[in-house]
Amino acid sequence: MPYMGNNMAEPRSILILYGSQSGNSEELAIQAGKMSSQSGLKPTVKAMDEIEVTELLTQQRVLVCCSTWGDGEQPDNAEDLWEAANSGAIENLDGVNFSVLALGDTSYDLFCESGKEWDRWFQSKGAIRVHERVDCDVDFEEPAGLWMAAVIPKMAAIEDVLVETTPPEENQQEIVVVNPEAPPLKKSEKSQWSAKNPYTSHLDQNYVLNGEGSGKETRHIVFNLGSSGLEYKAGDALGVIPVAPPDLVEDLLTASGFDGSEVVETHMGEMELRQALTSAFEIHRLSKKWVRGLGELLSTPEEVSIRIVSRTRSSTSDGTVLFEWEGTGVEDDIPIDYSEIGSATDPSVDLWNDLDQDDSKLEDYIWSRDYIDAMNDFGHVVSTPQQLVDGMDRLKPRLYSIASSPDHEPGTVHLTVGIVRYNHHDRDRTGLATGFLADRCDVGDSEIGIFMSPTRSFILPEDRSTDIIMVGPGTGIAPFRAYLQQRDIEGATGRNWLFFGDWTEEGEYYYKEEMDDWKARGVLTKHDLAWSRDGKEKVYVQHLMNKNGEEIWKWIEGGAYFYVCGDKSRMAKDVHKTLISICSEHGNMSDEEAHDYVENRMMKSEKRYLRDVY
Ligand SMILES: Cc1cc2nc3c(=O)[nH]c(=O)nc-3n(C[C@H](O)[C@H](O)[C@H](O)COP(=O)(O)OP(=O)(O)OC[C@H]3O[C@@H](n4cnc5c(N)ncnc54)[C@H](O)[C@@H]3O)c2cc1C
Numbered sequence: 001m002p003y004m005g006n007n008m009a010e011p012r013s014i015l016i017l018y019g020s021q022s023g024n025s026e027e028l029a030i031q032a033g034k035m036s037s038q039s040g041l042k043p044t045v046k047a048m049d050e051i052e053v054t055e056l057l058t059q060q061r062v063l064v065c066c067s068t069w070g071d072g073e074q075p076d077n078a079e080d081l082w083e084a085a086n087s088g089a090i091e092n093l094d095g096v097n098f099s100v101l102a103l104g105d106t107s108y109d110l111f112c113e114s115g116k117e118w119d120r121w122f123q124s125k126g127a128i129r130v131h132e133r134v135d136c137d138v139d140f141e142e143p144a145g146l147w148m149a150a151v152i153p154k155m156a157a158i159e160d161v162l163v164e165t166t167p168p169e170e171n172q173q174e175i176v177v178v179n180p181e182a183p184p185l186k187k188s189e190k191s192q193w194s195a196k197n198p199y200t201s202h203l204d205q206n207y208v209l210n211g212e213g214s215g216k217e218t219r220h221i222v223f224n225l226g227s228s229g230l231e232y233k234a235g236d237a238l239g240v241i242p243v244a245p246p247d248l249v250e251d252l253l254t255a256s257g258f259d260g261s262e263v264v265e266t267h268m269g270e271m272e273l274r275q276a277l278t279s280a281f282e283i284h285r286l287s288k289k290w291v292r293g294l295g296e297l298l299s300t301p302e303e304v305s306i307r308i309v310s311r312t313r314s315s316t317s318d319g320t321v322l323f324e325w326e327g328t329g330v331e332d333d334i335p336i337d338y339s340e341i342g343s344a345t346d347p348s349v350d351l352w353n354d355l356d357q358d359d360s361k362l363e364d365y366i367w368s369r370d371y372i373d374a375m376n377d378f379g380h381v382v383s384t385p386q387q388l389v390d391g392m393d394r395l396k397p398r399l400y401s402i403a404s405s406p407d408h409e410p411g412t413v414h415l416t417v418g419i420v421r422y423n424h425h426d427r428d429r430t431g432l433a434t435g436f437l438a439d440r441c442d443v444g445d446s447e448i449g450i451f452m453s454p455t456r457s458f459i460l461p462e463d464r465s466t467d468i469i470m471v472g473p474g475t476g477i478a479p480f481r482a483y484l485q486q487r488d489i490e491g492a493t494g495r496n497w498l499f500f501g502d503w504t505e506e507g508e509y510y511y512k513e514e515m516d517d518w519k520a521r522g523v524l525t526k527h528d529l530a531w532s533r534d535g536k537e538k539v540y541v542q543h544l545m546n547k548n549g550e551e552i553w554k555w556i557e558g559g560a561y562f563y564v565c566g567d568k569s570r571m572a573k574d575v576h577k578t579l580i581s582i583c584s585e586h587g588n589m590s591d592e593e594a595h596d597y598v599e600n601r602m603m604k605s606e607k608r609y610l611r612d613v614y
């Protein structure tokens with residue numbers, strides 16, 4: 001039965017929740033906690049995955065700091081709470097005062113969507129919005145600071161109302177008050193380099209890791225940090241700002257009939273069209289919004305009325321005139337035997353109607369096409385440079401898990417990058433960032449904008465004697481190379497077990513020599529390799545986990561951390577299921593208990609099942 005109403009709130013208490021993937025919202029929540037205690041409140045700062053949704057019923061003051069990930073999605077540590085919030089478990093939050101700080105990036109279509117969702121949800125449950133939601137772009141410090149300065153005094157001014165209702169059973173959790181002694185996070189401690197103000201780096205190395213004959217192209221790419229002052233730790237990711245291929249820009253200008261010097265308005269201000277197509281918009285793939293917008297340009301064809309004014313029929317053999325007719329100009333004066341030829345339709349209008357009416361067709365259409373393909377299909381429908389760029393996706397940075405430890409590779413950042421190449425409609429194409437890195441970033445020369453994306457969760461255990469199990473097939477190996485370098489240089493005594501795999505041993509055994517060396521020196525305690533195309537049967541990492549189930553369980557029972565990195569859509573899901581079944585089988589648990597053990601105990605309470613999946 002849904003719980004109704006509040007209130008069991010501790011006097012002066014305020015709950016500050018954060019949904020955060022790379023730590024920004026978490027940092028701000030901690031800062032808000034500090035400010036709250038300075039204002040005489042008793043703050044509890046918690047990640048969204050540290051509470052049950054029913055705990056909200058016992059609150060009188062709630063602040064939410066939440067970022068948006070993926071394509072307008074909740075960050076990983078907010079997903080479960082969001083699901084629970086929408087499960088009907090809570091009917092109303094009368095008496096709860098709230099405000100939301102939403103973090104995002106205006107480059108994304110669904111700007112600050114998760115924060116907006118929380119804001120709407122609290123309102124829909126009857127909670128009182130004490131201060132308007134603030135949506136922050138990547139330079140979030142200032143607006144976030146203003147939000148705190150405004151909302152915290154309002155929260156502090158709210159009188160405690162202690163109305164007894166039924167407490168939500170065993171879900172009470174210990175209230176953790178943010179340590180008022182904790183040092184405030186100063187802006188100066190953050191790097192000056194960000195997605196909007198990237199550091200211009202150059203490459204020290206850029207080479208293919210694959211063996212001869214491999215069907216893949218995976219590169220080891222090393223960035224020089226120069227005098228940037230950029231710092232990182234094993235587990236962090238690097239942001240890379242790509243630019244479009246110059247030949248694609250020129251081809252698009254030719255196809256659209258512009259010379260590139262025309263000035264257009266963009267989200268980054270006014271600039272020449274050539275510059276906008278190069279660095280402000282993603283021109284290598286169509287956006288849905290742009291295709292939908294064509295409707296307006298296509299749907300206003302001039303209405304043409306045709307009147308027959310004369311008609312002659314001649315013999316095809318000798319040219320003799322068989323019939324001759326001349327009209328008088330009167331409406332119904334038509335030649336004898338005349339019949340309607342029917343209405344002619346424009347195929348591009350038909351195509352557009354088809355796409356507009358069926359979202360899956362539109363998805364299919366944009367999947368393999370860019371703007372040049374669209375010009376081929378729709379003709380010269382775009383008549384101004386502004387129409388060309390309006391509705392295109394804004395160019396976004398790409399993140400890469402760092403494959404090095406700063407202590408092992410000082411002054412540089414190493415990446416393991418899988419290059420995206422494909423051919424559609426007889427043209428070779430690449431992913432935006434991977435094509436840029438592979439084809440146009442030369443060692444020493446090219447200037448590449450980068451910034452750090454630090455993690456607060458995907459980290460090595462503090463206690464160096466803790467064992468770790470790492471599952472990272474394909475480019476998922478990247479952070480584990482960093483971990484192994486770090487554990488090696490620190491002389492960590494905990495055991496290290498790596499599950500790696502890809503298509504073939506010959507073609508895709510990345511960093512084999514380093515792995516052999518770590519094995520020989522006892523750094524890599526156990527190493528299991530899954531090759532899906534080497535034998536008759538496809539072998540994946542989860543199959544090897546299953547084979548080693550008993551031993552994996554022993555490590556886990558002994559406190560080992562369990563890490564997964566790489567493909568989100570399939571691999572991470574299969575590994576998750578396999579881990580649960582191992583715990584069930586070897587830990588003698590029911591399916592339900594094993595789910596609880598993995599998803600609540602390991603993942604949420606003990607935070608030793610950590611994922612970096614994309
Ligand atoms: C936290 C994080 C860490 C990451 N770490 C790594 C890493 O260590 N190494 C790594 O390589 N990547 C990593 N990625 C992924 C990386 O950020 C990029 O998404 C990836 O490199 C592709 O970028 P791109 O610009 O080249 O491709 P995009 O231009 O973004 O295009 C990629 C898209 O192309 C589409 N596509 C692919 N094949 C085809 C095809 N045949 N036909 C049509 N469309 C197709 C797919 O929809 C795919 O989503 C990470 C991502 C995140 C979020």
Ligand SMILES: Cc1cc2nc3c(=O)[nH]c(=O)nc-3n(C[C@H](O)[C@H](O)[C@H](O)COP(=O)(O)O)c2cc1C
Binds near residue numbers: 022066112
């Ligand atoms: C892969 C990726 C996807 C993102 N998706 C969105 C999005 O859809 N909408 C948005 O407003 N911001 C998006 N962002 C921006 C983040 O919300 C922003 O960087 C935020 O500051 C991260 O805060 P956090 O560290 O608390 O997670 C995305 C960032 C990355 C790296």
